[in-house]
Structures are given as structure tokens and as C-alpha cells.
Amino acid sequence: MMxxxxxxxxxxxxxxxxxxxxxxxxxxxMNLCLDTGGRHTEPEHFRLMISCATLxxxxxxxxxxxxxFHERQCALCAVACEACAQSCExxxxxxxxxxxxxxxxxxxxxxxxGTPRDRAAAGxxxxxx
Amino acid sequence: MMxxxxxxxxxxxxxxxxxxxxxxxxxxxMNLCLDTGGRHTEPEHFRLMISCATLxxxxxxxxxxxxxFHERQCALCAVACEACAQSCExxxxxxxxxxxxxxxxxxxxxxxxGTPRDRAAAGxxxxxx
Amino acid sequence: MMxxxxxxxxxxxxxxxxxxxxxxxxxxxMNLCLDTGGRHTEPEHFRLMISCATLxxxxxxxxxxxxxFHERQCALCAVACEACAQSCExxxxxxxxxxxxxxxxxxxxxxxxGTPRDRAAAGxxxxxx
Amino acid sequence: MMxxxxxxxxxxxxxxxxxxxxxxxxxxxMNLCLDTGGRHTEPEHFRLMISCATLxxxxxxxxxxxxxFHERQCALCAVACEACAQSCExxxxxxxxxxxxxxxxxxxxxxxxGTPRDRAAAGxxxxxx
Numbered sequence: 001m002m003x004x005x006x007x008x009x010x011x012x013x014x015x016x017x018x019x020x021x022x023x024x025x026x027x028x029x030m031n032l033c034l035d036t037g038g039r040h041t042e043p044e045h046f047r048l049m050i051s052c053a054t055l056x057x058x059x060x061x062x063x064x065x066x067x068x069f070h071e072r073q074c075a076l077c078a079v080a081c082e083a084c085a086q087s088c089e090x091x092x093x094x095x096x097x098x099x100x101x102x103x104x105x106x107x108x109x110x111x112x113x114g115t116p117r118d119r120a121a122a123g124x125x126x127x128x129x
Numbered sequence: 130m131m132x133x134x135x136x137x138x139x140x141x142x143x144x145x146x147x148x149x150x151x152x153x154x155x156x157x158x159m160n161l162c163l164d165t166g167g168r169h170t171e172p173e174h175f176r177l178m179i180s181c182a183t184l185x186x187x188x189x190x191x192x193x194x195x196x197x198f199h200e201r202q203c204a205l206c207a208v209a210c211e212a213c214a215q216s217c218e219x220x221x222x223x224x225x226x227x228x229x230x231x232x233x234x235x236x237x238x239x240x241x242x243g244t245p246r247d248r249a250a251a252g253x254x255x256x257x258x
Numbered sequence: 259m260m261x262x263x264x265x266x267x268x269x270x271x272x273x274x275x276x277x278x279x280x281x282x283x284x285x286x287x288m289n290l291c292l293d294t295g296g297r298h299t300e301p302e303h304f305r306l307m308i309s310c311a312t313l314x315x316x317x318x319x320x321x322x323x324x325x326x327f328h329e330r331q332c333a334l335c336a337v338a339c340e341a342c343a344q345s346c347e348x349x350x351x352x353x354x355x356x357x358x359x360x361x362x363x364x365x366x367x368x369x370x371x372g373t374p375r376d377r378a379a380a381g382x383x384x385x386x387x
Numbered sequence: 388m389m390x391x392x393x394x395x396x397x398x399x400x401x402x403x404x405x406x407x408x409x410x411x412x413x414x415x416x417m418n419l420c421l422d423t424g425g426r427h428t429e430p431e432h433f434r435l436m437i438s439c440a441t442l443x444x445x446x447x448x449x450x451x452x453x454x455x456f457h458e459r460q461c462a463l464c465a466v467a468c469e470a471c472a473q474s475c476e477x478x479x480x481x482x483x484x485x486x487x488x489x490x491x492x493x494x495x496x497x498x499x500x501g502t503p504r505d506r507a508a509a510g511x512x513x514x515x516x
Contacts, residue, residue, distance in 0.1 A: 006160060019148045023193055030194040030308065031135060034301040041299045043292040043453070050288065051454035057186070058445040064152055065159040066430070067438035069467055076459050083455075159437065163430040170428050172324070172421040179417065180325035187316040195301070196309035197341075201334050209327055264418060277406045281451055288452040289393060315444070322410055323417040 007063070014074065014107040015060050021081060021104035022056035025049045028088075028097045045087050049097075052077075052084035056104060063111070075112035081105035136192070143203065143236040144189050150210060150233035151185035154178045157217075157226045174216045178226075181206075181213035185233060192240070204241035210234035265321070272332065272365040273318050279339060279362035280314035283307045286346075286355045303345050307355075310335075310342035314362060321369070333370035339363035394450070401461065401494040402447050408468060408491035409443035412436045415475075415484045432474050436484075439464075439471035443491060450498070462499035468492035 005012065029049040033040035040046070059077040062070040085101035088094040134141065158178040162169035169175070188206040191199040214230035217223040263270065287307040291298035298304070317335040320328040343359035346352040392399065416436040420427035427433070446464040449457040472488035475481040 005156060007156065015152060019152065023144060023148065023189070026190065026193040027134060027136065030305060031301075034195075034299065034304055037295075037299065041292065041295065046292055047288060047453050047455070050452050051449060051456050054445060054448050054452070054454070055456065055460075058441060060152070061155065061441050062438060064155040065437050065441070066163075066434050067441070068434070068470075069438050069442065069463060072463050072466075073442075076456060076463065079459075080456055159434060160430075163428065163433055166424075166428065170421065170424065175421055176324050176326070176417060179323050180320060180327050183316060183319050183323070183325070184327065184331075187312060190312050191309060194308050194312070195305050196312070197305070198309050198313065198334060198338055201337075202313075205327060205330050205334065208330075212326075263414060265414065273410060277410065281402060281406065281447070284448065284451040285392060285394065292453075318410070319413065322413040324421075 010107075010110060011063055014111045015063050017100075017104040017107040018056040018060035018063075018077065021100045022053045022060070024097050024100045025053040025056070025084060028094055029053070032094070039091050045091060048080070048084045048087050052080045052101065055080045059108060071112045074108040075114055078105040078108035078112065078114070081108065139236075139239060140192055143240040144192050146229075146233040146236040147185040147189035147192075147206065150229045151182045151189070153226050153229045154182040154185070154213060157223055158182070161223070168220050174220060177209070177213045177216050181209045181230065184209045188237060200241045203237040204243055207234045207237035207241065207243070210237065268365075268368060269321055272369040273321050275358075275362040275365040276314040276318035276321075276335065279358045280311045280318070282355050282358045283311040283314070283342060286352055287311070290352070297349050303349060306338070306342045306345050310338045310359065313338045317366060329370045332366040333372055336363045336366035336370065336372070339366065397494075397497060398450055401498040402450050404487075404491040404494040405443040405447035405450075405464065408487045409440045409447070411484050411487045412440040412443070412471060415481055416440070419481070426478050432478060435467070435471045435474050439467045439488065442467045446495060458499045461495040462501055465492045465495035465499065465501075468495065 007015075026049075029046060033046060033049065055073070055077040059070065059073045062073050067073075081101040081104045085098045085105065088097045088101065136144075155178075158175060162175060162178065184202070184206040188199065188202045191202050196202075210230040210233045214227045214234065217226045217230065265273075284307075287304060291304060291307065313331070313335040317328065317331045320331050325331075339359040339362045343356045343363065346355045346359065394402075413436075416433060420433060420436065442460070442464040446457065446460045449460050454460075468488040468491045472485045472492065475484045475488065
């Protein structure tokens, strides 16, 4: 009677992690970071947080839409989440953001079907050779 | 030490309701509705679901960003959620979507600071007189 | 043979103005403002630019989707564009952003069907009376 | 005096192609496809159009935000645009969408720094070996 989602449990978890990470990165950047300034609004860090929020939303939307491209978007989202977590950790005072980025990265790796070897390679641009 | 959100509890609830409603509308439209066809892909209904998903995301993002425009976006989001809930109810088989739209509408009305009189008026275009 | 858009010319113009304003606000905030700092990353100003970008995208998407809510979203978008233009003008050095915000505001007012009286009222929360 | 964009001409072109393709795919799906039904609302095709619109917006936003992840997002966007163009071509009557998807794919490939070998590989999931 009631529509029951046909998405797998792993995908539902990943969507939720992406939505939480999107919210945390956007809220932290637009409130804590802007209000604090200094290293928090250093362009490279701030861009990482906004990029991470953008990619989390896009990954969630592709999963929700039944898109054939969700795996590849999740792989890129995982890379962004890990970079964002590391940047937040170095600056400090953003432990919840670090934690939600790491959870999302893990969930997105699982969803992308990636192996540890893919994961190691993902930090680099795809080689042409 | 850890960044603690400075958003009010009511706003945090509203963000969560908007994210859930966005996810439910997008997933239902792009899976159940497309797979079922018939009344489920009737243009007016399908557009309502996608509009509702768009407005929920926009309302959530404005709240997360500390935007001065979040109240007015929440007021419009509430109108869309109520219209979407009604359309889903008439077609049937989308009870979870109906419920999440109604929860989101309620939460957005509270956030918009609207009175019942505003609420009654919101279904109409703002009168010039 | 070829699909020809059935959108009105006024709506096509408004969509284009919204997309240009979205791009200019996002690019300016994430590049010029972050690289310059000072008044450019003052929270109220920076949030206005990101809010304006969000509302322009949402207005464009609702128009493209045939949404019944596009008029009311355009009315809110116009308010945000005017506020963003004024803030950019006061800080200075963002003339192109000021110009694109003002063009978008004008186009969105036309699309919203608003009268000058609506426009004057739009800066305030909608009155219940 | 006036802020002049520091983005390269190639990137500005790519942003514009992504915005045009986003608009065309979303408008066509939500108007022509929904109004026509039949093959136009067949789930695989409709999802491709919405996925393409999502990825174009995300690629544009990452470029506008100065994100380090824009090249990889453009590579994925190009794959989606080519798939969407092919699906629209097979169904017919969407020549403008086909053309804008192909232009966007070409522009995104250039932006991604991809070689023809990358391009051939992009249709497949990244190999672990």
C-alpha cells in the first residue's frame, strides 16, 4: 500500500551520509568559518568545504534519481570528503565536520564499488598512460 | 573545542525535514512514478514533486547558510509541500511522501513565522491591494 | 522536427538572467571575495552573495521545470538580487556583479507579475492584513 | 576598477556550455518529455536527462567556485552528456538537446585535460588494474 523504497540499505545509508555531510560543511563554512576568519576563510580551505558540500549534494541526488552515474560521482565525492576532513583537522575546532566527512567518504567508497587500490589512485588525476 | 552548531533547535529540525522531504520527493518521482507511469507521470503531478524537491533543497541551503531570506523561502516551501502532499494523496500509494511533505510544511510554517492567516493567504498570489 | 521551446520570450530572458547572476555571484564570492578578504568576507556581505546565487538557481530551475511556483520564487529572487547589488556597490570593485544583479532583479520582477506596490512591499515580511 | 574574471577563456566557455546544457535538458525533460509520454518518459531515458542536468550544474558550480575537483567532475559530465545526446538522438525530435549535449561534452573533455584514451576509457568504470 505504502510506497516502500526499493533502494538498497547501503544506498540509503550513503544518501543520508551525503546529506549530513552537505549540511555540516555548508553550515560550518557559512557560519563558523566566516565568523572566525583567519585560517578559516583561507581560500583553499573554504573552497574545499564548499566543493565538498556541492559534491555530496550531487552524489545524493544522483542516487535518489536512479542515475547510472552515481558510482563515479560517489568515488569523486569520497576524494573531496577526505580532503575536506584533512583540511578541517589541520585547522582545528571542526571535529564534527571531520567526523561526518570521514563517514561520508567511507560510505561513498563502498557505494562506488572501489577497491583500496582505486582509493589510493583516486587522489591523483587519472593518468593518460 | 568542537564546533557546536549555533542554529536553533527549531531550525535544525526544519533543515532535517526539508532534507528528508527533498529526498523522498526526488526518489519517488524518479523511481516509483517513472516506473508506474499513468497518473504518476501526469505532468502537473510530476512537476509538483520536482518543484517540491527543489524548494526543500533551497530552503535547507538558505537556513544552513545563515541567509536573511530563509523565512520567505520556508513560507513558499510550505505551500509547495502542502500542494505536493495533496496531489500524492489523490493519486494514492505514496503515503510516506504525503507524511514527509506534511511534516515539512508544518516545520517550514513555524520557521517562516507565519500566522494561520498568512497560511490561508499563501495559497494565493500576493494581492496588490 | 526539432523541439522548439514553448517557454515565452520573457521567461527565456529571465532564465538567462538568473543563470548569469548565479554564475557571477558564485564566481565573485569564491574568487575575488575570498582572495581579497576584509570587507569582502564580512559575513553579512558574503552570505548575501551566496544566498543570491542559490535563489537565482532555484528560480531558473522552477521556470525550466514548468513549476506553478516560479512567480513567487522570482519575487523572492528579485529581493535578494537587489540586496546583493546594494551590498556589492557599497563595498566597491564589483561593478559587473552589481549590473547583473540589477538586470536579474528587473527580469524577475516582470516574471513575478509584481506591481511597483508589491515591489515596495517585498522588502518587508508579508503583512497578514 | 571593475572586477574582471580571472577564469580562463576555456573555462568560461565550459561554464556557459554546462549552463546551457543544464537548462536544455531540464526544460526538455519537464516539458516536452512529460507532455509527450511514451518513449519520452521511459525511465532510462528520463533519468539520463535529469542526471545530465544535475552533472552539468555541479560541473559549472565547481568551476565557478575555483574547486580543485572541477577537472574530474567535467570528465564525468562529458560521459553523461554523450550518453544523453545518444538517447535523445535515438528517440528523435530533440535535436537542440542533442546539439547542446555534444557541445558540452566536447567542452568538458577539453576542460578535464583528457586524452582520447581517457575518453575511450571513461565509458567504463575505472579499472583496478
